Amino acid sequence: MHSPPLTLGILGGGQLARMTAQAAQRLGVRVAILDAAPGSPAAQVTPLEFVGRWQDAGAVRRFAAACDVVTLENEFIDAEVLAALEAEGKPVHPGAAAVARIQDKLVQKQVLARAQLAVAPFAPVAAAADALACGREFGYPFLLKARRDAYDGNGNRTVRAPEEVGPAMEALGYPARALYAERHVPFRAELATLVARGRDGDTRSYPLVESRQERHICKWVLAPARVDGRIRALAGELARAAAETVGAVGIVGVELFLGPEDAVLINELAPRPHNTGHYSIEACATSQFENHVRAVLGWPLGDPDLIVPAAAMVNLLGRREGPARLDDLPAALGRGRAKLHLYGKAESRVGRKLGHVTVVGDDADACLREALAVDAALTL
């Protein structure tokens, strides 16, 4: 396949890059990281650390020169930066064109809608008058969202009445930040899945999972989702079609709503490993991180199926500001079947993802209870 050592470069050094790096290293691949901050979670697991900003074309080029293939851990890196690398002949996966279809959430919705894939009604918002028109058309509440660079709900506001439009736009950074509006979906549950897509277009679909967001941040994931076969098939088809529509190589994370009357809608896509897929490290034949590595390197994809009856993943979210505290770790480690993953972040912040815990077993509810108990035992 290649003469080692092959070097995979990851743009971004957070926990997704760290877990991708660990999967790559197991396959004998060296990993280089580019992040603006030294000592990032991913840089802690490889000596090939580059410190620099993704907006700095020189820093990106120097980094890419050390890599055989470049991938990314978030969709915030300008597609033009990726296009410049491609123009110099560097293999970049997912490529600039796929990232451009995803990184602006309004464009993403337009691409999906044009392909007749189900999404909630949406509209661009260039001025307050547009948002007020959305309120009349969609009804209240509706959502205002930042078109770019949003994560963990920090780019979303729920607008409950016309007088909330102005403050919500301001809170989201308007007019410096471009916005769009979306109808509120009164979902019964949030679902998610992953599609691995190889360089040759081969795709593999991961199980459908159920996710719970608290204050717009993922708190836990249950695999498999407790839904019937019809919904599972619908969601699987939608996700695969979405991944093909954007044409991304690697993992595509697909967030879904299970709406009224069992309708399945796409919430959003991510062209990279996704928080709702962390359970796959312990619960699937091939983890999302390994399949991302295989896909971007042009290697055959692995089997994504569950190898256990059920799994639960709970995010360990910071509860305070200040140095992350690990003094209660021994108590948490002493618990049953829980697999603890910590990301090496020195500072805690409210809602910051510091780690996660996965429990696999026969019964999803029992797994979730056990994982939540570990979370509760930690100070974070």
Ligand SMILES: Nc1ncnc2c1ncn2[C@@H]1O[C@H](COP(=O)(O)OP(=O)(O)OP(=O)(O)O)[C@@H](O)[C@H]1O
């Ligand atoms: N149209 C909608 N109707 C109802 N709830 C919504 C809608 N859009 C978003 N939400 C809620 O807000 C959460 C976060 O929204 P979204 O996925 O757009 O934001 P994000 O900042 O990209 O989040 P993340 O990076 O955590 O996925 C969703 O998981 C859902 O719980």
Ligand SMILES: [Mg+2]
């Ligand atoms: Mg989301």
